[in-house]
Amino acid sequence: MAKNSTRDMTVGSPMKLILEFSIPLLLGFLCQQFYSVVDTVIVGQFLGVKALAGVGSTGSVNFMIIGFCSGVCSGFAIPVAQKFGAKDYVGMREFVANSVWLSIAFATVMTVVVSLLCRNILVWMNTPADILEDAYSYILIIFIGIPATYLYNILSGIIRSMGDSKTPLVFLLLSSGLNIGLDVLCIVVFKMGVAGAGVATVVSQLISGLLCLYYMKKKFEILHITREEWRADWERMKVLCGMGIPMGLQYSITAIGGIILQTSVNTLGSLAVATVTAGSKVSMFFSCPFDAMGSTMATYGGQNVGAKKLERLDSGLKSCILLGACYSLVALVVMYFFGDNLASFFVDASEGEILANARKLLVINSTFFIPLALVNIIRFMIQGMGFSTFAILAGVFEMVARTLTGLVLVPALGFTGACFAGPLAWVSADAFLIPAYIHVRRKLERMMGPN
Numbered sequence: 001m002a003k004n005s006t007r008d009m010t011v012g013s014p015m016k017l018i019l020e021f022s023i024p025l026l027l028g029f030l031c032q033q034f035y036s037v038v039d040t041v042i043v044g045q046f047l048g049v050k051a052l053a054g055v056g057s058t059g060s061v062n063f064m065i066i067g068f069c070s071g072v073c074s075g076f077a078i079p080v081a082q083k084f085g086a087k088d089y090v091g092m093r094e095f096v097a098n099s100v101w102l103s104i105a106f107a108t109v110m111t112v113v114v115s116l117l118c119r120n121i122l123v124w125m126n127t128p129a130d131i132l133e134d135a136y137s138y139i140l141i142i143f144i145g146i147p148a149t150y151l152y153n154i155l156s157g158i159i160r161s162m163g164d165s166k167t168p169l170v171f172l173l174l175s176s177g178l179n180i181g182l183d184v185l186c187i188v189v190f191k192m193g194v195a196g197a198g199v200a201t202v203v204s205q206l207i208s209g210l211l212c213l214y215y216m217k218k219k220f221e222i223l224h225i226t227r228e229e230w231r232a233d234w235e236r237m238k239v240l241c242g243m244g245i246p247m248g249l250q251y252s253i254t255a256i257g258g259i260i261l262q263t264s265v266n267t268l269g270s271l272a273v274a275t276v277t278a279g280s281k282v283s284m285f286f287s288c289p290f291d292a293m294g295s296t297m298a299t300y301g302g303q304n305v306g307a308k309k310l311e312r313l314d315s316g317l318k319s320c321i322l323l324g325a326c327y328s329l330v331a332l333v334v335m336y337f338f339g340d341n342l343a344s345f346f347v348d349a350s351e352g353e354i355l356a357n358a359r360k361l362l363v364i365n366s367t368f369f370i371p372l373a374l375v376n377i378i379r380f381m382i383q384g385m386g387f388s389t390f391a392i393l394a395g396v397f398e399m400v401a402r403t404l405t406g407l408v409l410v411p412a413l414g415f416t417g418a419c420f421a422g423p424l425a426w427v428s429a430d431a432f433l434i435p436a437y438i439h440v441r442r443k444l445e446r447m448m449g450p451n
Contacts, residue, residue: 102240
């Protein structure tokens with residue numbers, strides 16, 4: 001194993017460590033969003049507003065399923081990070097092996113079940129009839145590609161858990177270039193419609209996962225698992241599920257509120273769906289730094305709890321919150337002055353009403369980016385500390401807020417009501433997460449004793 005392949009986050013300046021670790025992560029998340037953004041831009045520009053709305057209408061159910069996959073894999077990586085921080089490399093490899101077995105089982109079951117049910121879900125969500133077939137064609141391919149999602153997320157999560165956030169980025173950069181080429185080839189050249197966007201996304205992610213696998217095999221001697229370590233260990237699996245399933249459910253429970261909200265937005269018509277799609281894509285792109293900060297704090301918290309260096313948790317949290325607040329203010333300025341210009345990447349400049357409403361959504365969302373930063377930073381820190389169940393409760397608060405928005409605000413205020421779904425969800429989650437962090441921090445101190 002090359003000496004610089006891993007990073008020990010239990011020593012050194014928390015601010016410096018967080019910056020060095022999160023920047024490659026940020027670029028990686030931007031690449032992942034780039035997949036989605038390129039799909040949306042090409043669909044919107046080459047296939048029209050109806051096709052754009054078809055892809056956009058799948059966003060909440062896509063997040064519910066793919067978010068569960070990503071959350072489970074992130075949870076599986078936490079025991080790996082803790083064992084790495086404790087220098088227990090045999091235990092670390094046993095957790096890696098058992099996470100592989102669990103990922104195969106989860107991917108197989110989920111692919112079959114959700115592929116069979118996805119059309120029924122879209123119908124239940126009141127997806128407008130004029131975009132239903134496009135929505136189904138796109139999301140079915142994404143769901144068939146669930147094994148590729150698991151492959152990349154579990155391997156990149158393991159690599160990051162040992163402090164290497166740069167390698168997954170390199171592979172995402174390579175596959176994002178492939179994604180652009182495949183989008184153009186499938187949609188523009190082969191005329192595959194929205195299905196081409198789904199194919200491009202799945203193939204690109206599959207290649208990212210295979211590259212991670214090749215790199216781990218060649219470069220990480222510390223991960224060379226023996227036959228004995230490959231054996232299924234039910235106790236290890238129990239720990240992994242205790243971490244992974246709550247993190248996966250966190251996304252899925254949050255997404256239930258998003259589905260109810262999307263169902264309500266669908267009743268406003270395909271133009272409203274297209275507006276939310278364009279605005280949400282821009283907002284998600286600008287939210288990538290918060291995702292990077294969250295994933296950084298999961299690794300940071302896991303390693304330092306494993307090393308029993310509890311005093312570093314608070315200093316790391318404060319440093320990351322400061323970074324999140326500074327970025328939030330910059331993002332608000334950009335959204336205020338350039339929100340409609342950014343949305344114009346996804347729809348034709350002649351769609352004046354869509355662009356104006358997309359800007360409204362972006363400004364309202366970015367005004368509440370500091371609460372969003374807190375959601376990601378504190379929630380993932382708590383998960384890294386080993387208390388993944390709290391993530392479910394935070395997700396419940398978000399779900400309730402989005403549900404109330406869909407059932408009350410959208411019928412009363414129309415599109416403007418939908419713009420407040422995210423902000424209300426973030427503030428609600430923070431109301432739970434801030435006292436939750438104080439509680440689990442004190443609980444760990446009682447368990448381990450002060451340092």
